[in-house]
Amino acid sequence: MEIFQNYPLWTALIAIVLAQAIKIPLAFIATRKLDLSLLTSTGGMPSSHSAAVTGVSTAIAIEHGLDSSLFAISAVFAVIVMFDATGVRRHAGYHATVLNQLVLDFNRLVEEVKTWPKKENEQKLKELLGHQPIEVFFGAVLGIILAFVLYPLLGSI
Template structure:
């Protein structure tokens, strides 16, 4: 099957998996808590989005050259994804933090006034949505190194 021969696709997928896996031990060293949910979460170090788009662009550059229109498309896509990760998604995470604090304060007020029932089962908004620029940078480096390593290992 041709899909199994698609080096750019597999480079990007492997970069995502490796970046997501790396988040677990990095978070453990920082917090001393083992959290396997990080494997399927967004945000954090390194950025799996950045790893994926740079792995894709690097693999396309290897296979088709830097002057290829496909490389240009993947490079621009990568820039947009990384810009979004450090901009809109990161600020959405800040908004989620503020909203979660407002919900907690509101529930505290309700509990103190004892006029409304406290809603403990209210679902919190996800706060870790975007990335710090350093997380995007290391995700991008990871994507490039994974692709170069895979290329040298396979070919």
């Protein structure tokens, strides 16, 4: 099957899995808490989005050259994804933080005046949506390195 021989695709997928897996020990070092939910979470160090798009772009550059249309498309796509990760998605996370605080403050007020029962199953908005620029940078570095490491293994299939 041809999909199993698609070096850029496998580079991107492996970059995502590896970046997500790296988040667990890095978070453990910082917090001394083992959080396996980081395997499927957004945000954090390194950026799996950046790792994936730079991995696929680098793999395409290796296979087709820096002057190819495929590389141009993938490079523009990578820039847009990384810009979004540090811009729109990061600010959406800030908004989620503020909204969560507003909900807490509102519930505290309601509890104080005893006019509104506190809801037991209130849900918080996800706050860790985007990335700090350094997280995007290291995700990009991971993707590029991974593309070069995987080329001898997958690129010549």
